[in-house]
Amino acid sequence: MKIPCVKKPCKDCPFREDSLEGWLGEERATQIAESPSFVCHKNTDLQCAGHMIMRGHSNSFVRMAARFNIDLGLKGQILVFDDTQDFIDHHA
Known part of the structure; x- marks a missing residue:
């Protein structure tokens, strides 16, 4: 079973710290x-x-993958904001 997701934040991803x-x-x-x-x-x-990546287990697809023991293969954690408040502050 696969989860339909992008594996790494694209260069224009709003969750990247360099957005x-x-x-x-x-x-x-x-x-x-x-x-x-x-x-x-x-x-x-x-x-x-x-x-x-940013929301972790607060993201419903991450939780679903964990329940079914599916590795999402997510990469690029270092590129993304660590928490939602930093993300919001950046875009405010």
Whole structure:
């Protein structure tokens, strides 16, 4: 069984620490950060690697993969914000 997801945050992923500051605005960043999942803005049929990495087990797809013992193969953790507040602050 596979989970439909991107494996690594793309160069334009809003969850990357080097994303454009203020890009999303505080309100939209808060909505996205609090969402249980988020699709990739480039591949809308796949789950966003950045959201899964940043939210960890708070992301519904990460939890589902864990329940079924599926390795998502996520890479690029060092590129992504460590927590949702840093993400929101960056985009505010």
